[in-house]
Amino acid sequence: MNEGRAAPIHLHLDDRFYRRVEAAEFPKHTLRWRNDRAAASVGLDGLDDSAWVDHFGKFTPLAGNIETPLALCYHGHQFGHYNPDLGDGRGFLFAQLRADDGRILDLGTKGSGQTPFSRTADGRLTLKGAVREILATELLEALGVNTSKTFSVIETGEALDRHDEPSPTRAAVLVRLSHGHIRIGSFQRLRYLDDAEGVETLLRHAARHHFADDLDAEAAIADLAPRFLAQVAARIADTAGSWLAAGFVHGVLNTDNFNITGESFDYGPWRFLANFDPQFVAAYFDHAGRYAYGRQAEASLWAVCRFADCLTPFG
Template identity: 60%
Template structure:
């Protein structure tokens, strides 16, 4: 593969000296059928190749030029539904490559379903094709809605029949590659704290700061520890607000699924709200509703508390507690900012924005019985008062004439449109937004499963990409 001049390999993990990985080999799959490739993401890291080359690198995992010679399965622990599990780690994935993008950010190419590792715990190390399809859709949709998310880079069907207890078996298999800013997790720190390796904790803190928070790299010792935690907490509060304003239910908000860069990744049993439903859960096994939609901020705060406990081994507790105590305010600020950004309106200050946010969610409550009403609200009012005529002539118009709707419209009068030109996009002549509801995913999966017909999947991705272009929200 002749890489572009913008391809800048930088395999930092291998030379970090940190006890965070094991060298592994990818599974030898019976087949490699390319089902999805993200050329826009590939261009961002200087990769341009034929389908044959793509499959060689992302289905057979031939090393990229001047990159990791062998994949690295990462070590971590984690709290799963608030129960500590010291037997985690990359059980069906690995770090495949690291490189810089045009903004000089270090990015990872990591896998899911690439075979067994020392951390597989008896599992087969594989990914179902349906699971891969769901993750491709999730990342595309959340990116469109402005969520800081990993990007699904490649999906290749691998020709094996898998057996799973929670879906019809045998089922088809795949290997997914994701592009993300980092695969360092809260659980990475938890593992080092568990074995009381304070030297490695300090070195990991330095590694994360230098690569992902360079503005902190001048600091040393406890000052660096406290500043890094504070920065991670802020980014995590912002991510949580983005989930909430996207109506996204993660499903498994365990500490091993929380990134040090404040990026959403690793999508399993997720849901997107069809309408405002605080108690909606994504995972059938979340019987107590621990990770329900409205409880996600609490779950994230609990996870941050676990990270702070780890960092207290190399820092003072008081500053870490101060940061934890600031989470609610930072999350509320992020909610107000994200709400305005989602609506393409100019902020009028925290007090006014918070009141507008409350009025908006009151309207969402009245919209509850209507399908696609959660995203429909943001779609109807994208652009603020400039879209009032569109909202009042659309399928959700009746809700905007209720007492809650009238209060909302009155508060919205004080806001100007941030970018009026976005409303010229043809997508806003439609009555409804692009959505990614559970039934839609099931409907597009059925023809894939029954007759290998990918047309509905491809059409949904095209619709989501059109919506992404119209909203222009992606970070």
């Protein structure tokens, strides 16, 4: 394993942006999926299965990387309604690594236990949910969509109760490889807290590490902010267009589910079209069809406009 790949850039930010947490201790660790293609891109394909489980099931830190996992802070609009009670409720940022293409990629979790943002939830993920994320990311990648990668799935030996599927059901912890985990909702939270300095700090951080080829992170904020907005809008538009071309319905296009790098991620009640139907919805709870297949471009634009709201202090 190449320690030189470690790039824990989120530690450059202060604790306004995250909370330090501990992973849950699971009774069992059965490796169900390891993505060696993705692992090779960040120098981790040489891990044997025992070391893999140690890092991605028991969350022993990677050498030179984040020592204590970080649950990231964010708010968001959920089906058009602002919710200030969000944040990483069943996941955390585990590590950041430099990929073969020069980008800094995150290893983030899903189902790794409770955090300060869990509220009344158990912080767990069903094995079925993990398998659905594998299916979504693998097919979307094959279709040319800019998507996160399902990096690892380990069954944990727990039995979960869920109101919307037969229970008890098996549990798993998932690790995704993603081009950042900075969401539109990350900026919304800072704007909600009237922390303009925090918005600027996060914006410059993202420009420096995720948009370095396109933006000058040291530019005057009045110049940087609109250029940053244009970059985010263009990348999200590209992804929304690729969803439509692939016949994909994400299902839950809340502002906390938009990555500012434009990468598609966080797959819950997704579906693919069986036949062309602009009104087709993926989520059984999307009663008004807000995130129907044919409204995904509209939903993406609405989310970008909410991001623009966060930048109003800068002119």
